[in-house]
Amino acid sequence: MSHWSLTTDFCRTMLRLSTTLVLAATCLLLSKGVATEMVVTCDVNRVHRLSCDTGVISVQTALYGRADSETCGEGRPPSELGNTECSQEGTADVLKRRCDGKKVCEVSGNDFGTPDPCVDTFKYLQTKYTCLPAIHHVTCEHSWAYLDCDEGQVISIYGATYGRNDHTTCTYRQPASQIQNIDCSQPASGVSTSCNGKNSCIVKVDSSMFEDPCVGTYKYLEVAYICEYPSTIPKESANHQSQGSPQPGSSKSMLSFTLSTTLLLAATCSRMTAVVSAERVITCSGGGNVQHLSCDSGVISVQGALYGRTDKKTCSKGTPRRQLANTKCSQKGTLDVLKSRCNGKTECELNLKVVLTSDPCRGISKYLDTNYTCFPANHIVACENSLAHLQCDEGQVIFVYGADYGRRDQTTCTFSQRASVIKNDACSNPTSKVADSCNGKNSCTIRASNSVFGDPCVGTYKYLEVAYICEYPGVIPQQLPKH
Incomplete structure (x- = not known):
């Protein structure tokens, strides 16, 4: 089972061990101002993804071109890295227009590059942004x-x-x-x-x-x-x-x-x-409707989920009374589906068709009612061939709780990607390499690529997903329970 499966026991353990530190660190970070994040995407044919665990995106600077000879230089000849004063005008304006005020924003590198600011130079897209409190x-x-x-x-x-x-x-x-x-x-x-x-x-x-x-x-x-x-x-x-x-x-x-x-x-x-905020989402019946779970801070931990009907009022507008009569209708296994799909993510979407494995009460209008909490943790996603930056405040160090490389939904890192490369959403492997590289460091950069993590599904466009906290040295929480 993936590192992302957050059990109740684990949540209780983690809360006991570092609740105070997590809150203190978060409020300390906020009291210093708004943290700056950076995303670098090396391949312009890939997805450039910005996201905020807390608040909304405010793009500060963006560069399409090259400002040094090291970034995204792996395997490239020196002739393609020599021009370090290469930048396309208007890049920041495009990012601001597309992403400001959103919690998650994806763009394609193909949205840039016309005209080419420096022919024969290998370019990358680099964005610095802050997460405004909201x-x-x-x-x-x-x-x-x-x-x-x-x-x-x-x-x-x-x-x-x-x-x-x-x-x-x-x-x-x-x-x-x-x-x-x-x-x-x-x-x-x-x-x-x-x-x-x-x-x-x-x-x-x-x-x-x-x-x-x-x-x-x-x-x-x-x-x-x-x-x-x-x-x-x-x-x-x-x-x-x-x-x-x-x-x-x-x-x-x-x-x-x-x-x-x-x-x-x-x-x-x-x-x-x-510490843990309780959230609830109800999505009315209709196989094409989508349920969206999200956490402003931390990661999703599904507590309860029901597909069926428990009252006559919810999702009842325009529905005949006979379709509201059975208020003891629920489908088995719904909670397990939501947990496997959403636990450990900051955002999760699923079509109601995913839970329609059987009809628990024919002729009754049903809905999906999900209760979840947002568990304290930093969460980052780096699309394939981008760089993941993990960062803590001065004096603190990284502790990685879990990391997965692959794909487990059809919405993350998908902008302008072909359907054939995102259809496999059962392709995600837990990896300890992020913890091995980053634990104990104040900051850490790791490339989301097959060369680092191996390829769990050839032909699928993948991403790296990491949950971590910032701790003071010497206060190391217990490892994530193995399942």
Whole structure:
């Protein structure tokens, strides 16, 4: 079984051993400012992936070209590495437009390179970005979005959009015709109206709640918000209520982040003191619907999952009463499916067809109801032929809990990739090589490639997935239990 299988016993052990340190390290990191991340992709035909464990992406700099003779220089002749003053104009603008305000963003190196800034020089794409503090939620169409704050705090929406602006979000096993339109997204001001000032809020995600910006496209709701104490809601947030919420990534949205950094940091650390946050997603019946689980901080640990029906109210709109009658309907094995698919990831998507192995109650309208927690850990993904950078604060060292190389879904590292190279999602091997290379170091760079990890599935485009924490030297937690 993969290192990613987080059992209850392991969670309890890990919480006892380093909860205080994880929280202290995280809040220490936040108190110093916003951490800078870097992604380098060597092969322009591959996927360049940015992601934030906490908050949303804000691109700082981006380079397509070459700035030194070492980066991505393995196996290349000196003649292709000599020009170290090679850069294409406008690269940062492209990355900002595509990625700012998102939790995860994938682009293809093929989006760059025209015109070629330096013919005959081997180029790479390098992006430096920060993760601005915010809670980020993505909910696929025909699901319910649950926004929640700690006791005594209230929701303040910074931005919400409904539609589609990429080929990867909420796409698991969706027909190509329903995800090809990525210029389909508009502000969803109704979220601010419904949720601002409340401790928790539930929003139905479909075109009856929001105006349909693109009929025939499978859409999703994307929300960025913070939790604040009622007396400290910033004026900027109040302006958003009256003017409508800006799109995540817009200048107005980014400005709001800078206006209340201190408050955001306090809210983030306050929220983290609960250690493990409980989340819930309900996706209504329909074999083509997608359930999306995500963690703003840490990794997913599924606690409970039900496919069936336990009440007459959930997912009942427009459904005949006879299809709601059986409230003791559940399919066996649903929890196991969710655990194997999602545990250890920061985001997980699955089509409801995955759990439709049998019909537990014919003639009854069913739904998938998943409860999960977000377990404290740093999580990074590096697409094949990119460099994974693990980084801790000064004085701290890396401790790797688990790493896998391969592919276990059809959404990660897929942008502009052929269907034939991403269809095998049962191809992932645990590896100890990341721990061997990085444990005990303050920072570590490792290449996600077959030459380092071997090839678990020839012909499949793969990625490296790592979960790690930062510890002070001498305080080493127990190893991940073997299964």
